[in-house]
Amino acid sequence: MSAQNPNPSGGPTVEGPHDPEHDPTASYALEPDDTGRLTRRIVATSGSTVEVRSPLNGAPLAHIPQSSDADVAEAFARARRAQAAWARTSFEERSAMALRLHDLVLDRQDEIIDLIVWESGKARKHAFDEPLHIALTARYYARTLHEHLDTQRKLGVVPGLTRVEVNRVPKGVVGIISPWNYPFTMALCDGLPALMAGNAVVAKPDSQTMLSALLAAELLEQAGFPRDLWQVVAGPGSRVGTSIIGRADYVCFTGSTATGKIVAKGCADRLIGCSLELGGKNPLLVLRDADLEKAAEGVVRASFSNAGQLCVSMERLFVADQVYDRFVERFVARTEAMTLGATLDWGNDMGSLISQDQLDTVTAHVDDAVAKGARVLTGGRARPDLGPFFYEPTILEGVTPEMTCFGHETFGPVISLYRFHDEADAIARANAGEYGLNASIYSQDGRRARAIAREIRCGTVNVNEAFGATFASIDAPMGGMRESGMGRRQGSEGILRYTESQSVATQRVVRFAPMLGMSDETYAKVMTANLRLMKKLGRA
Missing domain, CATH: 1.20.5 (Single alpha-helices involved in coiled-coils or other helix-helix interfaces)
Known part of the structure; x- marks a missing residue:
């Protein structure tokens, strides 16, 4: 890793130039044997492959075999055979496997994190969130499986003479279509409770981050889950995703709202259920009594974790008039102190965007806002000197409704600042638009903040935290309202969605x-x- 070099523009500190002669990733290697071992897990016989390159430096990572419709059919056939036996596996055996997975993920976290950083370009500290989340998920469902799935007694119509029980029966084979932004955790966090509920899974990870998802499948098998229980297919969503929707007994999709509506229509045509975690234009409120240092630190994480490529990250920041200037001074200073870098080491505060498409979107949103009168308080530039898809963490002021970034999700390291005087107005503005995924409130009065949270139309609301408090609390459901989705992951809802309720009544006398x-x-x-x-x- 090179020494830190101050950015002459006054923006974030940078780590290591993007120079083939001095490549900060050069001491790391992703061995062909490793990628070959992983890609062999894909059900693919078409002979076609797609090359994947790292967003860190453009280095080739793997050639991903592509699945045909016949391959998807074969994956479902294997999964159905495995599921028939798996459904009879005891809860104790399932829980033991999940706890072994918990330990494997923690033991092999360095390998997991390296692969995530190579594929996604994110900073190492943000990649660490992924094995952490899967360990939490595995342990939670292992410890609470009986609570969620045991047969429950219900009231009978005739006391003492009508016995009623409700069973939880697995759906069968669940289709999991997962995104690129958190490739390890999103491959597993939705699929793991599906397995624990007695289902099999056919997974289609995003084509940009297949290797992290394939490593997740490998760890499942090493933890004791039957290999055929988790099938992986690869290819474009227009072909492979559609094929999954046409065969699955339930579909779990994480991605854009536009694609989520297509998934929902496909499931509706077959009268199968689905859960959808979709887009967001998430609001954060800094109230007049907030601890400004804590708020500024939290807003940096809320806005720029994984370069803003996080469905629950913040893109709209509403700050009370009484503290606006003092808060903005702290927020800008913390943003400009961030370290950016294209390395696999700890120490970077932000990494790269995933692709040219994401860079183009971020650039277009910022350029459009500036052209229409918005002010850049810091950032606002691509950084090809760091890596092909780097963009500075950016704070905008004066964003108005005619600007693209006002209401459209940027999904990058860009946040817009707004003043407010009246809290009722701030709540109304936070609720504006069609999204409702995540929100955050900073205040030293927890009771008042929780009361405001009840008025915000979002599936999760964090008080004095960006997103980690809800996302890491696995016992609590997580998902979106309105066009941010339907259904919930985590908690009881996160596992019961993969089951059918079956009522059995026994009548006597x-x-x-x-x-x-x-x-x-x-x-x-x-x-x-x-x-x-x-x-x-x-x-x-």
């Missing part, structure tokens, strides 16, 4: 029909009298 020569009219009167009695006795 009496039947629901006239008995002993009783007429239909008399039967109706007896039942009416029983209903009135049950109400007096306080029965549900």
